Amino acid sequence: MSEAPLKVAIVGFSGLIGKRHTVHVLENPATDLIAVIDPSPGAASIKTDLGVPETTPIFADVADLLKSTTVPKPDCAIICTPPHTHVPISTTLIEAGIHVLVEKPISDTVESGRALVALAKKNNVHLLVGHHRRFNPYIVAAKKAVSEGIVGNVLAVSAIWALCKPDPYFDADPALSWRKSRSRGGGVVLTNFVHEADILQHLLGRIVRVHAEEITPQRNAEARKDPQHDMAEEGVALTLRFASGVVGTFILSDAAVSPHSFEMGTGENPHIPRVRSGHDGHEAEGDEIDVYRILGTHGTLSVPDLILTSYGKGNARSWNDKLQREKLAIDTDPRVPFERQLDHFVKVVRGQEEPSCTGQAGLAAVQVCQAILESLATKKTVDIAE
Template sequence: MLKVGVIGAGAMGKNHIRIYSEMPGVELVGISDIDRELVEGLAQQYNTKAFTDYMELLAEGLDAVSIVVPTKMHRKVAIDAIEAGAHVLVEKPIADTVENAKAIIEAADSNGRLLMIGHIERFNPAVIKLKEIIEEGLLGKIVSISTTRVGPYNPRIRDVGVILDIGVHDIDIISFLYGRPVNQVYAVAGADIHSFEDHATIHMRLDHEFSGLVEVNWLTPHKVRKLTAVGVGGVAYLDYIDQTVELHDSGWVRKAKIEPKEPLKNELEYFIDCINKGKKPEPCGTDGNHALKVSLAAIESYKNEKLIEIKE
């Protein structure tokens, strides 16, 4: 029985708590949040312990912990958890700076702990199916992947702009589907309703031959989460929300058979399985750091109106 904890009981943290509490082979030892009333209520609901100081939770001898706190706190909380002996899942983005991301990765490596980054869309059944379709060559060589992730602004997002909050999802997914890193990025963005950017169009080049385009905003009154992958043999249309993939070629329109499942449940089950098998999880710290680098480069690009090279 793996002893697991969750640090951060906000909107996403509550989902981690719920899923761990239902998972076989896992004991939800405790949850931590600075909001005493919130964390005590959740602890009572899920029959576990409440902590307002996460160090007290880490002292319970956890095997694993989900870190679901504001991005600026990721470095300190993650390293404290790693040094306490826990395997760690850090919600995306891995950190607020590349330097802090590297510090988390180095701490995990030096302490022999597994580090996974919570890029949840990799565990969306539609993305899993599209990755299989691409690898089977059903679309031929993929030359362009574009995404649209737009919707109304969520007031709880205060510490980052739309690129780091939601654009990072599709930056990671495009790199994942191509199976290669981003080389260059150019972004156009602006801030109209938020102190950080609230709309952006991000152009990416991968290996100087492949194209990625990410459109994000907090201005559209309804939520859209879609991806289009263009290959020399056809095109795929993916809907993240409906968990559907349609393939169009010169002769057919086909809908992929996909069994819907909650992506976060897939993700946490995979994380626990990696721990049980001693297997390095993906997305790992390096993957998370690459998505962060590209996101930060996109921010630099729109602020300085220039193309940014991504160096590993």
């Protein structure tokens, strides 16, 4: 006999990420969307556009859902609200015994995130963080390759995440204003590098030291003249050290025109056109644009194009010899990473799998981001405690 679908509530369903989660929950036979929570004036029309059944109620906040006498208590919830709200919303749900998948970042400070992780453990509730790229087939293949040692001992990593966010990303709606506010969890470090911090640590282990140099801002010039301005950073250049001894560099910018971003390289975000390395940059038969280059004693693996450059297995390693290039395979599972992540969340709640990205792992990514922001503020190198 098959198990009954899990009862799911989505908090903040009208945003970009919330819409994607909503669609996947509606399509998944193992989940039943029993409520959506969003105070936005346009929530009702968005609900209709997404195909959410008319009988599925909209609540203004989590407290209203939990007080309802007409809707059953959810088994689990997916939180897709701005970062500064993640901890208070997750806290309310966890205290009610509801399992949580919270979008990244888990929190906007390490301290509040640490308290949330402890609360979930105390209440015996699963707390997962939505670092969906762990389920991307390119990252799955890269993790397997690095773990199997095909590049030898990893020495260093070089990476770029750079693209140009349009002005409406920040200003199309007053509800989006947090995206340009540092104190409210905005900025390219917490919004975007938190993904990279998680993937880098997923592939290479814990980051223990960072140094950050800010890239000259290009937007909001007038607002930045105010000494008390709260404008978030637009880009940084980073040096990194991992506990394993691996060192790295990372260029991060949301104001640069560039094809070097995970979204453009993999096509994972339907709103961002995919770019390939054909002669005009858009050839369907070209390779994915590289974002990470993992340098080892036996070869270099670039990701997401998954090209391994080496002298070949068993051959001598010398600059006098000709390098070989091999494209590694990825699995052919047709599910997108958000679907894989949802399936995983269901299995974790049912006790069938161990969590991939736990609250603790999500907190480790926030800790790296907070160290970067500290380095920007102090203009010093920052060590990261375990």
